[in-house]
Amino acid sequence: MSGTSLIIPPRPHRLRQRLFWIGFAALFCWCLYDFGFSPQRIWQGLGRLGNVLSFMFPPHLWTEWSEFSQILQGLGETLAMAFLGTFLGALVAFPLSFLGARTINRMGWPRFGLRRGFDVIRAFETLILALIFIRAFGLGPLAGVLAIAVSEIGVLAKLYAEAIENTSSRPVEGVQASGGSVLQGIRIGLLPQVMPVLMSITLYNFESNVRSGTILGIVGAGGIGFLLADRMGAYRWDETWSIIILIIIMVYLIDGLSGWIRRRLIRPSSA
Incomplete structure (x- = not known):
């Protein structure tokens, strides 16, 4: 009897569990009802989706170089937009990350305010920033580059600061104990530890921005997304599917190349 009482949770604990699951189920059912979920609607939507997919096959093959070069130019713009946005964002985030790192900046309130500033910037979705910059600078890749850069x-800056805080302080202290300055301690003792991690973070974000650049093009920020939205608006579904295939190939190649570079940076000896 005593063993059974140890296994069975107390009555208040069981009551809280039941109330939690009842509330969760009620919230889930209310969301389905509020969003108009029904088996009939899902079935009708799947039928219309099947019609759209049927128009996508077979994929379109461009027979004229002038048309295909336009698609390649859009892919190149998306890739360049992601590269420039990531590079500019990293260029600004790198010095700010040292000011936001607890192990470097000992002043509590300035560091706290800077870290909260990073949170405010991250609160703005890249798509929202792109719409703002389109109104300010007009249509084209410039708005996409600025949107990615500000978001990055x-x-x-947050990821860099956390990476800096996770490094060992002993090399820095060793440099300073031998007569080096604070900047020399950072350059000699800290940067060799953290640079592979920072490069890996930057490359991973670049991969993500290549995909984000496609979405930004749909709202008018240039690149392949603009051409994709144009083909979808004209109901040229076979060309739409061909462009999607090219986007998948581009993302796959970028991911593979970036992953190879990250492995070389993190484990140079094994590479």
Whole structure:
């Protein structure tokens, strides 16, 4: 009897568990009801989706170089937009990350305010920033580059600062104990530890920005997304599917190349 009482949770604990699951189920059912979920609607939507997919096959094959070169130019713009946005964001985030790292900046309130500033920047979705910059600078890749760059400042600065905080302080202290300055301690003792991690973070974000650049093009920020939205608006579904295939191939190649570089950076001896 005593063994059974040890296994069975107390009555208040069981009551809280039941109330939690009842509340969760009620919230889930209310969301389905509020969003208009029904088996009939899902079935009708799947039928229309099947019609759209049927128009995509077979994929379109471009027979004229002028048309295909336009698609390649759009892919190149998306890739360049992601590269420039990531590079500019990393360029600004790198010095800010040292000011936001607890092991470097000992002043509590300035560091706290800077870290909260990173959170504010990250609160703005890249798509929202792109719409703002389109209104300010007009249509084209410039708005996409600025949107990615501003978004990356908040993301990379936070990740860089956390990576810096996780490094060992002994090499820095050793440099300073031998007569080196604070900047020399950072350059000689800290940067060799953290640079492979920072490069890996930057490359991973670049991969993500290549995919984000496609979405930004749909709202008018240039690149392959603009051409994709144009083909979808004209109901040229076979060309839409061909462009999607090219986007998948581009993302796959970028992911593979970036992953290979990250492995070389993190484990140079084994590579």
